[in-house]
Each structure stands twice: as C-alpha cells, then as structure tokens.
Amino acid sequence: KNQVEQSPQSLIILEGKNCTLQCNYTVSPFSNLRWYKQDTGRGPVSLTIMTFSENTKSNGRYTATLDADTKQSSLHITASQLSDSASYICVVSKTSYDKVIFGPGTSLSVIP
C-alpha cells in the first residue's frame, strides 16, 4: 500500500534551536519527494523537491535529506524562528505525471 508517514505528529521547540522532522514512505514506483510548509489558513508552500538520485537539498535554513534505499527523508531546520511555526508536509510523487501522496504533516510550534 502506498503510504507516507511523518513523525513526530507535533513538536514544540524554543526559538533558536534546531529540529529534525522525519518522513517514511512506502510509495512505489518513486518519482520525487517534496517538503511543504503550510501556515495556518494558507496554502502549502514548496520548500524542497528531490528525485531518487539526490541525497540532500537546502533552502536557506531548511535542509532536506533523502535515502531512497530505506525510503526515508528528513527536514532539518536550523536556528528556528517564530515564523517557522507551521505544519510541514511530506509529499511523495508516485509517477512521472505527479500523482502525489501526502503525509499527515508535522505541526511545529516555535516559542520564544
């Protein structure tokens, strides 16, 4: 069964600290994996996209890693800011035409 799982479900960290969010998937065949950030009441915003041949990709303070062998991905946030508070969604594309499977998301709260 094609699934995308994320952990933790929610996370609270202090401003300035680092954190890592996890994504495990069983989607096959695999095309690409994306991380989205969704602020409350707004649409998701793409952070990174990686194909199976890419191990890591950075976007500012966000760094995503991918291990296509173990079917795991992580999103590392460095020096967190209050504005990082959002839901982070892992999305895996199954086919070349972008049929996507969404993870349930991790809700991150950064507190002062």
Place this chain on the structure above:
Amino acid sequence: DAGVIQSPRHEVTEMGQEVTLRCKPISGHNSLFWYRQTMMRGLELLIYFNNNVPIDDSGMPEDRFSAKMPNASFSTLKIQPSEPRDSAVYFCASSLERALQFFGPGTRLTVL
C-alpha cells in the same frame, strides 16, 4: 506575477445548492491541480490537468464533483448538489511540467 488566484475565498451555502470554485493558474504553467484539505483526511488530490486535459481524476469523490479547464488560464471545480461532508478547504495549484507546485490561497467551503 500574482501567483495562483482562487475565488471565492470563502463560500457558505446550504445543502443541495450548486457550488462553483474558480482558479487562475500562474501564467505559463501547464499543469493544474485541485486539492481538498480537511482535518480528518489532510490534503487529497482531486484531479490533475496537463495542457488543459484531465489526466487523473481518480481522486474525485463522486459524480457530484466535476472539474473543467476550458483554457490555460482558467479552471472550475463544481459540486452539485453540495452536502455538509463537502465542507473543506479547496486548493488549486499549478506547476510547469514536474517542477514545484505553487498553491493558491484556497477556498474555504462550508455547506450547512
């Protein structure tokens, strides 16, 4: 560029009424996606268009839902008749080929 434009932003209607959601993708993008997001089910892909042609509508819940894309700059998602369980936030997203998808602000639909 104004990004993906959706209208209306909020819609409240009574059960049995027809609802039409509208989307204007980013100019030059050739792929358009309609998604639905609820607390219980998260983000779900409803239908995907490529070059104005519906490619995958397997996510459309039932015959009450229909989507059209008459040209490259406009798409509609229609629900007829609407039911309370259709209440959700409906997102439209566009992309260029397999690039990152850009989401619109969403339409929050409430069916009473």
